[in-house]
Amino acid sequence: MLAKVISCAIIGLDGVIVEVEVDIAPGLPRFYIVGLPDEAVSEARERARAAVRNSGAIFPMRRIAANLAPADVKKAGPAYDLPIAVGILIASRQITADIARTVFLGELSMDGTLRHTNGILPMVAVAYQKGYSTIIVPAVDAREAALVEGTTIIPIASLAQLISYLKGEIPAPEYVKETAEEDEAVAFTTIDMSFIKGQEHAKRALEIAGAGAHNIVMSGPPGSGKTLLARSLPSILPAMTNEEALEVTKIYSVSGLLPSGTSLLKQRPFRSPHYTISSAGLVGGGHLPRPGEISLSHRGVLFLDELPEFGQGLLEVLRQPLEDKVVTISRAQGTVSYPASFQLVGAMNPCPCGYFGDPVRQCTCSPGLISSYQKRISGPFIDRIDMFIEVPHVDYEKLSDDRLGESSEKIRERVETARKRQLERFKGTRLVCNAEMTPTGVRDFCRTEEAAQSLLKAAMNQLYLSARAFHRILKLSRTIADLEGADIIKAHHIAEAIQYRPRRIE
């Protein structure tokens, strides 16, 4: 008899429906799987066989053939074990249930337990979209699955329980929505800005950067507080909109970084990869393509500490996603795209010894050394940075002052107000913040008063700014105006934005 079981796979960030056909015929006991690459076949066979046996069912001693369709989707990992096992049980008439409208998701372990599975959210989403009425998911992933509203989610703990349910021996285990206890499973630690002494200039810059999601690079001597400042940024970032939270949760789900029992991620991501990371780790890719750090920091912050140490190669691969806010990875089986609208925060010393330009300590680097150090960050890369600030050494008086500065909560209120103004302005477009504006967006949304225009014109001529710099200054001034609640960009907004213009440290 032939059985057909519906399941899902993941391509990029999206689910695709997969059909598993199982046929059992008389003949010598053999178990074939077609549509899987060689190395995955034997594993899938062994897991399905063991799981069926260990769940109180019989593994038929006949000729079994399983076919996975369509042929061009990723065929690896344990995702196909459950539909294969269910197919065997139906084809051998151990179960007689109508499963034409049911989707089976989950990985099986040898003992028949349904394990936490990556990518449940996008898979449930596509099953719902395609009109399947019932979705079987591992019990541990029910919260994640329930983010898609309007479907019947059936949480199942083991193959044995699934068999009893399909035979009608037990009622459908229902998913009960837990009371809204906050799960901060993927919590990113942050530092309250009130604990950072002095550095008012840097805090103001971070407030602007946060308000418009602008890229920022901080330069200063060791110990001046650059890392501390960067780590305090999440504490002033606005909450994600529901739509943003769903996008981010999808990425974490597919990457296997969403712990079981988690539902929606609410905090903006903050990622700080070490400079020894590979380019696939940074932008995504690998044998089975996975999102990289730039996608894991989608809608949040990618912090690159010790920026020059990342080296030109790594920084160059960031250029395209910095511009497009999305990364496309080509593979033999086709291309996948991952969103990557992240805010880059970089920290660096001005030279190898760290004291170049310091008013007190003498720099011990030769001019050649300083120049080669700075060349590690190329002009085109710098050109994509919206803000550049210097973080000087804080003196003893300021550090030993016990008074606390302004709290992150207060600053966040201003940032949230500015972000709301942006959302309002960009209604009907795909933009969510000023940093995302394209040149057309700048033309449409950055209205300037006359004095501001002439100031910008003078700056363009005297500072010899590029077209990209021109757009960047306008975007940044738009954010500064938003923080002030102004509809039209004024001269003093432009003036402040020009101060943050990226430059090579001479």
Ligand SMILES: Nc1ncnc2c1ncn2[C@@H]1O[C@H](COP(=O)(O)OP(=O)(O)O)[C@@H](O)[C@H]1O
């Ligand atoms: N402005 C400041 N206020 C409070 N603590 C500071 C400040 N600047 C630096 N520190 C402390 O000094 C140490 C070094 O700071 P860090 O951010 O690592 O410096 P950098 O990254 O610039 O080398 C940290 O432990 C931090 O707590």
Ligand SMILES: [Mg+2]
């Ligand atoms: Mg540091």
